[in-house]
Amino acid sequence: MAASPTLVIGTRGSPLALAQAHQTQDRLVAPHGWAVEHLPLSIIKTTGDAIQDRPLSEAGGKGLFTKELDIALLEGSIDLAVHSAKDLPTTLPEGIVIAGFLPREDVRDAFISHRFKSIGDLPQGAVVGSASLRRQAQIRRLRPDLQVTLLRGNVQTRLAKLERGEVDATLLAMAGLRRLGLTDHVTTTLETDDFLPAVGQGAIAIAIRAEDERVREAIAPILDAPTGQALAAERAFLTILDGSCRTPIAGHARLVGGELEFRGLVLRPDGSESLEAVRRGLPEDAVALGRDAGSELRSRMPPDFLKA
Ligand SMILES: NCc1[nH]cc(CCC(=O)O)c1CC(=O)O
Numbered sequence: 333m334a335a336s337p338t339l340v341i342g343t344r345g346s347p348l349a350l351a352q353a354h355q356t357q358d359r360l361v362a363p364h365g366w367a368v369e370h371l372p373l374s375i376i377k378t379t380g381d382a383i384q385d386r387p388l389s390e391a392g393g394k395g396l397f398t399k400e401l402d403i404a405l406l407e408g409s410i411d412l413a414v415h416s417a418k419d420l421p422t423t424l425p426e427g428i429v430i431a432g433f434l435p436r437e438d439v440r441d442a443f444i445s446h447r448f449k450s451i452g453d454l455p456q457g458a459v460v461g462s463a464s465l466r467r468q469a470q471i472r473r474l475r476p477d478l479q480v481t482l483l484r485g486n487v488q489t490r491l492a493k494l495e496r497g498e499v500d501a502t503l504l505a506m507a508g509l510r511r512l513g514l515t516d517h518v519t520t521t522l523e524t525d526d527f528l529p530a531v532g533q534g535a536i537a538i539a540i541r542a543e544d545e546r547v548r549e550a551i552a553p554i555l556d557a558p559t560g561q562a563l564a565a566e567r568a569f570l571t572i573l574d575g576s577c578r579t580p581i582a583g584h585a586r587l588v589g590g591e592l593e594f595r596g597l598v599l600r601p602d603g604s605e606s607l608e609a610v611r612r613g614l615p616e617d618a619v620a621l622g623r624d625a626g627s628e629l630r631s632r633m634p635p636d637f638l639k640a
Pocket residue numbers: 416417418419487503504505506507508509532533534535536
C-alpha cells in the first residue's frame with residue numbers, strides 16, 4: 333500500500349473548536365483507513381480568542397475568528413480549517429473556499445437556568461446574559477420586561493458565570509453543548525418555531541485552498557449534501573442582508589419531504605419589531621431561496637431598523 337498522505341487540520345484552541353476538529357479527524361480516518369497520526373491538529377490562536385473585554389461585534393466582527401486560520405491555509409502550514417459555520421463571515425479571502433459541511437447537529441438553542449424552568453417562567457426583571465445580538469433581541473421580543481446583559485467567554489466560562497449567579501439564565505447552542513458533553517446543563521430546548529437559530533448554527537464547515545484538489549477529494553466522503561443545501565440558503569440570505577455582527581439576524585433552512593424550507597428573521601436590537609420571510613422550493617434553488625427571502629426583508633425594513 334502506498335504511504336498515506338498527511339492532512340494538517342487547523343483549528344482554534346477552545347474546547348468546542350477542539351471537539352469539532354477531533355470529530356473531523358475521526359470522520360476522516362474511516363473512509364481512507366488513515367491513522368490519526370496522518371491527520372495532525374495545528375492549534376492556532378485567533379484575534380477573536382484574545383479579545384475578552386468587549387463584544388466582538390464592536391471589535392470588528394466575525395473575521396476575527398478566521399483570519400489566522402486563513403493565513404495558515406494560504407501559507408500551506410495547514411491543509412484544512414475546521415470552523416463553526418455560524419462564526420464564518422459570508423465572504424472568505426481570495427483563494428479560500430468552504431469545501432462543505434459535516435452532517436448538522438441539533439440546530440436549536442437551549443435555555444439554561446438553575447432557578448427557572450423556561451423563558452416564560454422568569455420573573456420580571458430577571459437577568460438573561462448573552463453575547464449574541466440575535467439571542468438578545470429575540471429574548472427582548474418575547475419578554476421586554478427582562479434585563480438582558482452581555483455574557484462573554486467560551487461555553488464553559490458562560491456556564492461558570494451562570495453557576496456563580498452573575499445571571500439568572502443564559503442561552504447556548506445545543507450543538508456546542510452536545511459536542512462538549514454538557515447537555516446535562518440544559519433546562520429546556522427552544523423549538524425553532526419559537527426561537528430561530530443563527531445562520532449556520534449546528535454545522536461544522538471545512539475550509540480549504542480553492543485550487544487544492546488533493547484535499548478536496550480527501551474530504552469529499554465526510555461532507556453532507558443536505559447540510560450543504562441548507563447552509564447555501566442560509567448564507568445567501570445573510571449575504572443579501574450584509575449580516576454585520578451589529579444586526580440581529582436569524583435564519584434556518586431544513587429539508588421537509590423533498591423541499592427546502594427557509595425561514596429568515598431580522599429584529600430591532602430592542603426586540604420591539606421583527607420581520608420574517610419564508611420560502612419553500614427545490615434544494616437545487618437553495619441560493620435563490622435565501623437571496624429572495626433576504627431581498628424581501630431588506631425591502632420591508634424601515635431605514636432606521638438596524639439602529640438601536
Ligand atoms: N459563537 C460561539 C459559538 N460558535 C458556535 C457555537 C456552538 C456550535 C454551533 O452553533 O455549531 C458557539 C457557542 C454557542 O453559540 O452556544
